Amino acid sequence: MKEISVKNKVKLARIEKGNLTQGELAKSVGVTRQTMSLIEAQKYNPTIKVCLLISKYLERPIDELFWAEE
Amino acid sequence: MKEISVKNKVKLARIEKGNLTQGELAKSVGVTRQTMSLIEAQKYNPTIKVCLLISKYLERPIDELFWAEE
DNA sequence: TTTTATTGTAACATATAAATTACATTTTAC
DNA sequence: GTAAAATGTAATTTATATGTTACAATAAAA
Numbered sequence: 001m002k003e004i005s006v007k008n009k010v011k012l013a014r015i016e017k018g019n020l021t022q023g024e025l026a027k028s029v030g031v032t033r034q035t036m037s038l039i040e041a042q043k044y045n046p047t048i049k050v051c052l053l054i055s056k057y058l059e060r061p062i063d064e065l066f067w068a069e070e
Numbered sequence: 071m072k073e074i075s076v077k078n079k080v081k082l083a084r085i086e087k088g089n090l091t092q093g094e095l096a097k098s099v100g101v102t103r104q105t106m107s108l109i110e111a112q113k114y115n116p117t118i119k120v121c122l123l124i125s126k127y128l129e130r131p132i133d134e135l136f137w138a139e140e
Numbered sequence: 141t142t143t144t145a146t147t148g149t150a151a152c153a154t155a156t157a158a159a160t161t162a163c164a165t166t167t168t169a170c
Numbered sequence: 171g172t173a174a175a176a177t178g179t180a181a182t183t184t185a186t187a188t189g190t191t192a193c194a195a196t197a198a199a200a
Contacts, residue, residue, distance in 0.1 A: 021175085021176060021177085022176075022177065023175095023176075023177090031158070031159090032158070032159060032160080033176090033177085034158085034159080034160085034177095034178090034179080035157080035158055035159075037177065037178060037179080038157090038158090038178090038179090040177095041178080041179095043179095044156090044157065044158085045117045045118060045119045045156080045157075046117065046118050046157075046158090047115045047116065047117055047118070047157070047158090047186090047187080048115060048116050048117070048118055048121050048132075048136050049115045050157090050158085051118050051121075051132075052136070052137075055133075061131070061132075061133045062118075062131075062132045062133050062136075063125070063131045063132050063133055066118050066122070066132075067122075091145085091146065091147085092146075092147065093145095093146075093147090101188075101189090102188070102189060102190080103146090103147085104147095104148085104149080104188085104189080104190085105187080105188055105189075107147065107148060107149080108148090108149090108187090108188090110147095111148080111149095113149095114186090114187065114188085115186080115187075116187075116188090117156090117157080117187070117188090120187090120188090
């Protein structure tokens, strides 16, 4: 199996929360699968609302899931 | 997308950080005064990037400044 | 009080987050 | 190996975050 990037905290938390798929997490959070994909790929600058929803569902603080790019 | 109400303590943290004005904080963070005003008035759903900048400058975690309420 | 700094907000323009549809590629199951 | 599921991504549309300009309303200071 391919290694998961350690930097991708959202993906890690998603996997750790019962091997959720992007689609399952997206549905639970209320965004599209594509949006979740882009957020995990760090190609979006998501809104705090979406971050809060992801944070709550994955039971991880926002500061842990979303960090500043250097 | 599911609705959630977002409360923030940005104004409090701004005052506690040496009585900064909205304009001063906005300039330090790199947004307009109007944007800071709307964020504090909770009339915006800011991006995580702006939240991170505010969080760093005010030296407060995002989870403390922007929190969700059912 | 009068003056000045600070904040609220409106109208409009621009940039981009997010949705939608669709298809390609990769991963996983069999 | 093949088939199905999961993921990546492109093109287009819609919604909205943010900027710009401007002015009104408060707060603070004199």
